[in-house]
Amino acid sequence: MxxxxxxxxxxxxxxxxxxxxxxxxxxxxxxxxxxxxxxxIEELALHLKRNQKDHHSRRGLLGMVSERQSHMNFLxxxxxxxxxxxxxxxxxxxxx
Numbered sequence: 441m442x443x444x445x446x447x448x449x450x451x452x453x454x455x456x457x458x459x460x461x462x463x464x465x466x467x468x469x470x471x472x473x474x475x476x477x478x479x480x481i482e483e484l485a486l487h488l489k490r491n492q493k494d495h496h497s498r499r500g501l502l503g504m505v506s507e508r509q510s511h512m513n514f515l516x517x518x519x520x521x522x523x524x525x526x527x528x529x530x531x532x533x534x535x536x
Contacts, residue, residue, distance in 0.1 A: 448479055459529060470515040471526050477508040478530050509535070 448456070453476060457467060460475035484501045488494060512535070516523040527534060 448476070448483065452479055452483075460526065470511050470518070471522065474508055474511045474515070474526060475530060477504055477511070478532070480504055481508065 456475045456479040457472050460469070460471040461467075462469060462471070466472055481501065481504050484497060484504065488498055488501065491497070512523065512532075515526065526532075
């Protein structure tokens with residue numbers, strides 16, 4: 441799902457990948473996916489603070505948050521140490 445005007449620039453996406461990757465060509469691991477989604481969520485949240493009546497983007501934000509949570513649940517079931525390390529790296533809270 442791509443939202444117009446609220447996409448990550450190449451440099452921001454590259455930086456998000458750099459923080460979470462395991463090896464040089466890693467772009468699909470759960471950590472990288474979560475990192476990219478987190479950056480997109482942060483940018484969209486800033487957009488929604490400026491444009492409070494943009495309900496279409498708000499729906500997109502909820503979808504991204506749900507997708508990130510699905511990736512996080514997968515990673516937590518797969519490898520708890522990697523999950524906890526990622527939470528610290530991205531400064532995220534554990535789900536309640």
